[in-house]
Amino acid sequence: MIEELIGIVPVFATYYLVALGHGFFEKSGVLNLAIDGLFVLGATIAFALAAYTLNPWIGVIGSSIVCSLFGVFIAYVATKLPVSHGALGLSLMFLGYGLSLVVGIPVSNYVYAKALNPSTYTVPATDTVLVVLLASSILIGVVLHYVLDRTKLGAMIKASGEDPHVAEALGVDVVRTRVIAGVIGYALIGLGSAYFTLVWRSGWDPKIYLLGHGWIAFAISLAAGRQPILTMLTASLFAGLVRHQYVVQVALGLSTEIAKMLPFIVALASMTLFYVTPFKRKMASPKSLGKPYYREERTV
Amino acid sequence: MSAFLSNKVFSNISKFSREVKPLVSLRGITKKFPGVVALDNVSLDIYPGEILALLGENGAGKSTLVKILYGLYTPDKGEVIVYGEKTKILSPRHAVSKGIVLVPQTPHLIDSLSVLENLIIGLREYGVFARVDLIEDRVREIALSIGIELDPRKPVATLSYTQKQLVSIIRALLLKARVLLVDEATTLLPSREKEKFYTLFRRFTEGGGSVVLITHKVVEALRVADRIAVLKSGRLVGVIDRDRARVEDVRKLMFGKTVTNNLQVRLKRTEHIDGGKRVLEVMGLWVSRWFGDYVVRGVSLSVRRGEVVGIAGIAGNGQEELVQAIVGLVKPVRGSIRLLGVDVTGKGVELTRKLGLGYIPDIPMRYGVSIDNTIEENIAALLVRGKIIKWRRVNEFTSKLIREYDVKAPHPRVPVKVLSGGNLMKVLVSRELAIARSLLVAHNPTRALDEVSARLVRRMIREKAVGEGVGVLLVSEDLDEVLELSDRILVINSGRIVGVFDANRVERERIEELMVA
Amino acid sequence: MVYLVVLRRTKPLPYASILVPVISILLGVLLSSIILYLLASIPPLALFNLIVRSFTSPTVLKDTLILTLIGLSLVIAFKASIWNIGAEGQFHMGMLVATWIALFTPIASIPVLAKITCILAGAVAGALWAILAGVLRAYVGLDEVPVTLMLNYVAYYVLDVLVYGPWRGRFTYGYIRTDEIPENLWLTLIPGTTAHVEVLATVLIVGLAIWFMFKYTIVGLRLRILGSNPEFLRASGVNVKHMVVLALGLSGAIAGMVGALYLLGDTHRVSYPVEAQTAGYGYLGILVAWLSMLDVRGLPLAAYVVSSLRVTGITMQIAGLGGTAIVFLFMGSVLLTYTVAKVFSEYTIVIRR
Ligand SMILES: Nc1ncnc2c1ncn2[C@@H]1O[C@H](COP(=O)(O)OP(=O)(O)O)[C@@H](O)[C@H]1O
Numbered sequence A: 001m002i003e004e005l006i007g008i009v010p011v012f013a014t015y016y017l018v019a020l021g022h023g024f025f026e027k028s029g030v031l032n033l034a035i036d037g038l039f040v041l042g043a044t045i046a047f048a049l050a051a052y053t054l055n056p057w058i059g060v061i062g063s064s065i066v067c068s069l070f071g072v073f074i075a076y077v078a079t080k081l082p083v084s085h086g087a088l089g090l091s092l093m094f095l096g097y098g099l100s101l102v103v104g105i106p107v108s109n110y111v112y113a114k115a116l117n118p119s120t121y122t123v124p125a126t127d128t129v130l131v132v133l134l135a136s137s138i139l140i141g142v143v144l145h146y147v148l149d150r151t152k153l154g155a156m157i158k159a160s161g162e163d164p165h166v167a168e169a170l171g172v173d174v175v176r177t178r179v180i181a182g183v184i185g186y187a188l189i190g191l192g193s194a195y196f197t198l199v200w201r202s203g204w205d206p207k208i209y210l211l212g213h214g215w216i217a218f219a220i221s222l223a224a225g226r227q228p229i230l231t232m233l234t235a236s237l238f239a240g241l242v243r244h245q246y247v248v249q250v251a252l253g254l255s256t257e258i259a260k261m262l263p264f265i266v267a268l269a270s271m272t273l274f275y276v277t278p279f280k281r282k283m284a285s286p287k288s289l290g291k292p293y294y295r296e297e298r299t300v
Numbered sequence B: 001m002s003a004f005l006s007n008k009v010f011s012n013i014s015k016f017s018r019e020v021k022p023l024v025s026l027r028g029i030t031k032k033f034p035g036v037v038a039l040d041n042v043s044l045d046i047y048p049g050e051i052l053a054l055l056g057e058n059g060a061g062k063s064t065l066v067k068i069l070y071g072l073y074t075p076d077k078g079e080v081i082v083y084g085e086k087t088k089i090l091s092p093r094h095a096v097s098k099g100i101v102l103v104p105q106t107p108h109l110i111d112s113l114s115v116l117e118n119l120i121i122g123l124r125e126y127g128v129f130a131r132v133d134l135i136e137d138r139v140r141e142i143a144l145s146i147g148i149e150l151d152p153r154k155p156v157a158t159l160s161y162t163q164k165q166l167v168s169i170i171r172a173l174l175l176k177a178r179v180l181l182v183d184e185a186t187t188l189l190p191s192r193e194k195e196k197f198y199t200l201f202r203r204f205t206e207g208g209g210s211v212v213l214i215t216h217k218v219v220e221a222l223r224v225a226d227r228i229a230v231l232k233s234g235r236l237v238g239v240i241d242r243d244r245a246r247v248e249d250v251r252k253l254m255f256g257k258t259v260t261n262n263l264q265v266r267l268k269r270t271e272h273i274d275g276g277k278r279v280l281e282v283m284g285l286w287v288s289r290w291f292g293d294y295v296v297r298g299v300s301l302s303v304r305r306g307e308v309v310g311i312a313g314i315a316g317n318g319q320e321e322l323v324q325a326i327v328g329l330v331k332p333v334r335g336s337i338r339l340l341g342v343d344v345t346g347k348g349v350e351l352t353r354k355l356g357l358g359y360i361p362d363i364p365m366r367y368g369v370s371i372d373n374t375i376e377e378n379i380a381a382l383l384v385r386g387k388i389i390k391w392r393r394v395n396e397f398t399s400k401l402i403r404e405y406d407v408k409a410p411h412p413r414v415p416v417k418v419l420s421g422g423n424l425m426k427v428l429v430s431r432e433l434a435i436a437r438s439l440l441v442a443h444n445p446t447r448a449l450d451e452v453s454a455r456l457v458r459r460m461i462r463e464k465a466v467g468e469g470v471g472v473l474l475v476s477e478d479l480d481e482v483l484e485l486s487d488r489i490l491v492i493n494s495g496r497i498v499g500v501f502d503a504n505r506v507e508r509e510r511i512e513e514l515m516v517a
Numbered sequence C: 001m002v003y004l005v006v007l008r009r010t011k012p013l014p015y016a017s018i019l020v021p022v023i024s025i026l027l028g029v030l031l032s033s034i035i036l037y038l039l040a041s042i043p044p045l046a047l048f049n050l051i052v053r054s055f056t057s058p059t060v061l062k063d064t065l066i067l068t069l070i071g072l073s074l075v076i077a078f079k080a081s082i083w084n085i086g087a088e089g090q091f092h093m094g095m096l097v098a099t100w101i102a103l104f105t106p107i108a109s110i111p112v113l114a115k116i117t118c119i120l121a122g123a124v125a126g127a128l129w130a131i132l133a134g135v136l137r138a139y140v141g142l143d144e145v146p147v148t149l150m151l152n153y154v155a156y157y158v159l160d161v162l163v164y165g166p167w168r169g170r171f172t173y174g175y176i177r178t179d180e181i182p183e184n185l186w187l188t189l190i191p192g193t194t195a196h197v198e199v200l201a202t203v204l205i206v207g208l209a210i211w212f213m214f215k216y217t218i219v220g221l222r223l224r225i226l227g228s229n230p231e232f233l234r235a236s237g238v239n240v241k242h243m244v245v246l247a248l249g250l251s252g253a254i255a256g257m258v259g260a261l262y263l264l265g266d267t268h269r270v271s272y273p274v275e276a277q278t279a280g281y282g283y284l285g286i287l288v289a290w291l292s293m294l295d296v297r298g299l300p301l302a303a304y305v306v307s308s309l310r311v312t313g314i315t316m317q318i319a320g321l322g323g324t325a326i327v328f329l330f331m332g333s334v335l336l337t338y339t340v341a342k343v344f345s346e347y348t349i350v351i352r353r
């Protein structure tokens, strides 16, 4: 029992951090459709750095840094220019897939040629490490909750997400606020995606761009109304489901393909549930999420 | 702390002799938008200790001017001089740091955030990780000093319109404003509250600050302002000291000569309304905005053929929701709506439109037009009945409307977004007047129009009722408009109808009292 | 300090509808070649050579036709501001139903009718798959982007389940795949190319129909208004929910049709795992639609350019990189530069100091 719960931790940490980062960023009003591509890129960069340096933590840090640079880019472009957030996000999704293949395939060959054992470059999954992983993820969630709920930064982020025009008129530098949200959000997405290759999967798979874990994190965040504390709940749910896919599969007598489909169906179902229940009213999306922002927009 | 709390009083302020240096000067400011020159080479000084009224009809460029001063808009040409120093005001943050603060007509506040959150985000002295409640004491103190009571931890959504405007004032004081830009912020307030604001402004200027007061009520401006500046079509056409200003002169500056004379043409009335069939019947209507929060509370009313029923009230007393429920845009919680005897309650706009309803919405850009589409397409969207569009016919019809209503547009195939606010409104109003067959619901139909166009639209509405027997439900924040057009007047307050008056026996004071009570 | 201010142009940029796509393609290709040079040491000149050669490759026509159709599908949705990212899934659902008819129903043996049935059934399947997302968007309020995207994965796996299990063929030489569909269902090659007559015919018919719909019908006008101001559409008495479902349904129908055509013309069977075999037309179509500036008349050209880039990616095997990586890079960079470049058709940037 304990063993099984511990086994969930890497999956939970990955999903939770990615969903947290995503939700935090979206609170500022930027629609984040780049998530899956940059998740894949972060996971690949973590793998590459870890394999070359044989130090998983360099991989973790490197992935966070690269992803947060992308966060800055998205936040800046989406706010300074009246662009379509959707198109911007999707373009970076494709770039993320492409870059991760360009970066990952040679590293993968290198690992193969050197016959590197994954244990030399991944995070050892000892109980202590996992407990620290769990505790630190939860702590990050609590801190984000505090920031959003109690601090000036939180108010600035929420204001930028609700109505950037009004936020600006109230004295908020919307560009800067969203860039901050982008840095923090994407640093967490980078962190979570690094855990994906270095803790959860212990390795890199050339079909990584087909897995769609970023989208599952997207759904986890949405189904919790982007609230850090509630996200803990939805993330554990999905972590359990994905981790014990095999158990579920056998228990319900499903084939492997159906089991692979399951997280997506549950994701769609939970988003739907979230939207048809009164939760939606309580935790509605930021009003200006994804709306192109033009400072001198016409109102009359 | 702020200018108004300090005791320093400038002497001889009403004369504005040239020894006093202006706080802020505008030099040759020009600002163009697609299709309109909003400001054309405007130069203006704002002196310490004065209330400067900025007058001009709708679309004259008043808001554009103060938005430039507040850093919301970038001027195309010209410069701004603040405290003797040439300054490019880059953002509201920047403006605030120079002591310039804007109080707009529709409150610039985020509804879902608390008052404290709304206020702290503009305060530069706090770091990003500062706790929001750090400013609570200061906010309460300022609120008390101007004599209002409110819980600053509550979300702004729970405040009334007046309270929201007061929060904006608190904000200005919290930010230690020296120049207060008031853009029609008092226009919609009930008269008693309005006086309170004027007293506040006076105290503020006595402390050495200055107020730019935008309004289109000439008489009021003459009463409270020290100087009056008049904008017309983006040009500054006159700056007059209060002592020398007469109402007629100011009016003439604002509108040009022609209008002033024919302001008082009597409109025709439909005879024997009482015998007419009821076009619209609303019974015990309740509409809620959020769970359990009713904004329309048991409204019953009816409109007969050829009758104009006016609903007077202060903005935000449930008018928007009432109108939207009748049109079919929102579902009421309880009660019934009948149009031409057909039950249309909560059945959507498809049905009401089919029954010949015309709708002039309060927010034209949202419910009235699609600005990326052409004028022609905006007309065709409601006019064409069949599946195939015959563009030649649509084009002819559109050209006719453009001529009749004097819409300033090069041709019917330009996108609506290149039209100025007033012309956009004319396209919308002309279309709805053309398609209304049973009932016309008009919500602030002349708000964005200049005086001449407003006259035209009012006359057309009346003619629609008298000539074609269409019932009209006129909801307007402009009491004069309601009094002028209506056969019957209902007063709405807090979502309830609190008074019914016949056009022949109106008591203006009584109506105003009911609106405010 | 330099400060950038974005302002709306008082007059729109002349020739924007040509300049924007051309510039974004050039800059996008440049960006990918820089990335490939820095990260994979691929010499830009070799890459450019390959691209130029791809434009005259005999395989380009086939992709151009298919992508024009997918582009048509997406233009319908995008004009209505419905961001259908699910053409990939709708395509596969069309393929699924066509496979079923071709392999397991008696209709397959009837000449002509069999083909038409497959194509129409593909359209219906694609439409239904898209309508699922449409209903979630219209009646539940879920954003269509994540929904259509996730439905792509579900579509892959549904097809996988069938091919792995009940549909696995008898004559597959150890591969996990279905049998070949009967030869009378195969499409007719246009001589000298790899493209098919039936696909060309579909492009012409569907293209004309959609152009007419947007220009001369009230439905077309309503779809366009849905794209710019759905609130106004609602206030003018149109059921916006129906329009959303309709937009997705039409869009999905065309994508599903293409899935069927692709099966009949190209693959003749479905191989496992589907997600690893896909040509990714559903995603490439997004780029095509945007590059056409959502103008039906611009679609063939946009499709031609994107096809050539795809061919480049596929032929490129330097440094052991699969074609997929390069196609993704091209798509990402061109879409990125397009997204930014498009801003300048309506806005300018002025520098304030
Ligand atoms: N952001 C904007 N974009 C386009 N046109 C605008 C914008 N703001 C104002 N306008 C136009 O500029 C003119 C002046 O508007 P405004 O300054 O709001 O007038 P006023 O406040 O005097 O009624 C109007 O024709 C209006 O439609």
Ligand SMILES: [Mg+2]
Pocket (backbone or CB within 6 Å): B062, B063, B064, B184
């Ligand atoms: Mg104004």
